[in-house]
Amino acid sequence: MELTKKKRDVSGFLLISSTRILFFFLILILLVLIGKIFIEGIGIISLEFIFDEPKNNMTEGGIGPAIFGTIAVTVVMVLFAVPLGVFAAIYLSEYAKDSFFYRIIRTSINNLAGIPSIVFGLFGLGFFILFIGKNLDEVLETGLLFGQPALLWASSTLAVLVLPIVIISTLEALNSVPKSHRDASYGLGASKWQTIKSVVLPQARPGILTGTILAISRGVGETAPILFLGCAFFLPSLPVADLCIWGYCIPMINPTEQFMYLAYHIFILATQSSNPTKSLPLQYGATLVLIALTILLNITAILFRYKFRKSLGRN
Amino acid sequence: MKDVKISIKNLNLYYGTKQALKNISLNIPSKQVTAFIGPSGCGKSTFLRTLNRMNDLIDSVNITGEVLIDGIDIYDKSLDVVNLRKRVGMVFQKSNLFPKSVFENLVFGLRLNGIRDKNILLETAETTCKQAAIWDEVKDRLNEPALSLSGGQQQRLCIARALAVKPEILLMDEPASALDPISTAKIEELIHDLKTKYTIVIVTHNMQQAARVSDLTAFFYIGELIEYDKTTKIFTNPSFKQTEDYVTGRFG
Numbered sequence: 284m285e286l287t288k289k290k291r292d293v294s295g296f297l298l299i300s301s302t303r304i305l306f307f308f309l310i311l312i313l314l315v316l317i318g319k320i321f322i323e324g325i326g327i328i329s330l331e332f333i334f335d336e337p338k339n340n341m342t343e344g345g346i347g348p349a350i351f352g353t354i355a356v357t358v359v360m361v362l363f364a365v366p367l368g369v370f371a372a373i374y375l376s377e378y379a380k381d382s383f384f385y386r387i388i389r390t391s392i393n394n395l396a397g398i399p400s401i402v403f404g405l406f407g408l409g410f411f412i413l414f415i416g417k418n419l420d421e422v423l424e425t426g427l428l429f430g431q432p433a434l435l436w437a438s439s440t441l442a443v444l445v446l447p448i449v450i451i452s453t454l455e456a457l458n459s460v461p462k463s464h465r466d467a468s469y470g471l472g473a474s475k476w477q478t479i480k481s482v483v484l485p486q487a488r489p490g491i492l493t494g495t496i497l498a499i500s501r502g503v504g505e506t507a508p509i510l511f512l513g514c515a516f517f518l519p520s521l522p523v524a525d526l527c528i529w530g531y532c533i534p535m536i537n538p539t540e541q542f543m544y545l546a547y548h549i550f551i552l553a554t555q556s557s558n559p560t561k562s563l564p565l566q567y568g569a570t571l572v573l574i575a576l577t578i579l580l581n582i583t584a585i586l587f588r589y590k591f592r593k594s595l596g597r598n
Numbered sequence: 599m600k601d602v603k604i605s606i607k608n609l610n611l612y613y614g615t616k617q618a619l620k621n622i623s624l625n626i627p628s629k630q631v632t633a634f635i636g637p638s639g640c641g642k643s644t645f646l647r648t649l650n651r652m653n654d655l656i657d658s659v660n661i662t663g664e665v666l667i668d669g670i671d672i673y674d675k676s677l678d679v680v681n682l683r684k685r686v687g688m689v690f691q692k693s694n695l696f697p698k699s700v701f702e703n704l705v706f707g708l709r710l711n712g713i714r715d716k717n718i719l720l721e722t723a724e725t726t727c728k729q730a731a732i733w734d735e736v737k738d739r740l741n742e743p744a745l746s747l748s749g750g751q752q753q754r755l756c757i758a759r760a761l762a763v764k765p766e767i768l769l770m771d772e773p774a775s776a777l778d779p780i781s782t783a784k785i786e787e788l789i790h791d792l793k794t795k796y797t798i799v800i801v802t803h804n805m806q807q808a809a810r811v812s813d814l815t816a817f818f819y820i821g822e823l824i825e826y827d828k829t830t831k832i833f834t835n836p837s838f839k840q841t842e843d844y845v846t847g848r849f850g
Contacts, residue, residue: 380657463694467756469655471707471763472684481709482696 324571327564342561346569352542359438360502368449376457396447404508407440432513435538440508445498456490489588496584500577506546514544545573603628603797609663618644620821631798633812640818642801650686687765691772693752701740707763730758750781770800786811809833817841
């Protein structure tokens with residue numbers, strides 16, 4: 284009796300301590316990675332670096348246009364991916380009946396998340412640019428406007444890429460709303476849509492928001508899907524155009540232009556530089572900015588979630 | 599019997615192929631309290647939920663027979679379920695307040711009808727809270743989260759919320775089963791007050807509760823209606839052996 288107990292303790296001890304070692308090892312890798320980037324990158328970070336354009340064949344200057352491009356692409360991506368994903372999830376969770384067709388859709392969504400991102404890039408080129416864009420040009424007689432790589436198509440492709448993330452996290456959020464709350468709503472004479480709108484969605488909002496932010500983090504870090512979709516090595520101007528309504532003009536993202544992208548910019552600095560020694564600090568700086576951007580987004584998500592949870596009265 | 603509010607004729611209910619309610623017919627009188635009693639799984643809750651078509655939400659449910667409210671078949675194809683549920687309010691076993699403020703819970707049903715006038719909303723909140731005998735406890739806490747109230751208060755707020763839609767019938771599914779004796783007493787007192795205005799149908803596990811609050815009692819056993827009579831008769835001199843065994847606590 285005593286022997287078996289001791290034996291179990293030994294294996295338990297081994298399990299716990301090996302887990303602990305692995306855990307510290309993981310933390311160590313993360314710390315070294317981020318630490319190295321931070322130490323090498325922090326020196327170059329300045330207002331000029333963040334807002335300036337690259338100069339002298341990318342051996343000097345900043346990464347302003349790349350940051351702007353990243354934000355612009357992400358904003359348009361969110362505009363596509365979130366409404367589509369949320370409504371798809373609402374349909375799947377509240378309206379669709381469990382059928383063969385339904386199960387195929389569910390499986391496809393899960394598998395979509397596992398497709399290599401370069402495939403999405405090729406899909407974007409083939410479907411969005413060559414099929415939709417070219418046909419749009421023909422129908423609208425715009426010449427060559429949509430049928431070429433542009434911000435719009437990069438955002439669309441990234442939207443398709445992150446759609447599973449939005450759908451899956453929204454589905455989880457919708458399923459976590461207690462059935463008793465739906466019952467209460469129906470019992471008070473609410474229709475199905477009223478129940479979804481005023482009971483289910485408000486409670487699912489933190490989950491939807493989390494999905495959105497996860498999608499953004501994913502999209503910001505992707506390079507492969509947008510390689511052929513309009514992201515450029517260097518551009519003299521930002522993808523901006525004035526939008527004029529009734530004589531009032533505001534500068535807006537121009538979705539038909541090409542753009543620079545932070546993740547792609549790092550790739551270019553690392554592989555295509557004319558003077559690697561001089562561009563190395565820029566590369567560290569750009570990487571640090573990308574990481575900081577992602578962390579910032581995640582923090583925003585957490586704050587939003589906290590605020591919503593608080594307003595729902597459960598902490 | 600006084601005026602009949604709800605009349606059920608030959609009602610059968612199936613979950614898939616399993617029959618949960620067997621050929622039930624009974625008349626529920628207006629402005630009285632009718633209690634459904636019976637052991638767990640006897641179908642009394644299911645039966646209660648056929649009266650406002652809450653079972654519609656379950657795909658596998660099939661219903662035959664008629665449920666007439668004021669002479670109108672509520673299972674008629676042309677009937678608007680949403681309107682029906684406004685006329686037939688429901689209070690559930692566990693309080694299911696929304697994670698919103700006390701006030702927003704109270705006016706939820708009104709907002710569904712597109713009522714935005716702050717004065718009407720406040721007025722309704724006050725009158726229904728008074729009806730549900732909870733006004734004194736919540737009048738200073740209308741903007742606090744409803745889930746910060748105590749369990750008994752939450753359940754009475756659920757009743758107030760149901761009353762705010764101005765139903766004619768109130769269905770209560772074991773409304774006090776999760777509450778302490780004092781809260782239970784308050785709910786029972788409330789039921790007693792409410793029956794002057796509403797037709798109340800209550801499902802309960804608690805025999806004393808049925809005896810205390812109801813005018814009529816129906817005893818269910820494995821999907822069948824065994825006996826339905828005045829509460830005093832059911833509890834003192836039931837006609838059937840099964841009923842007697844159950845109300846005297848010999849089984850169940």
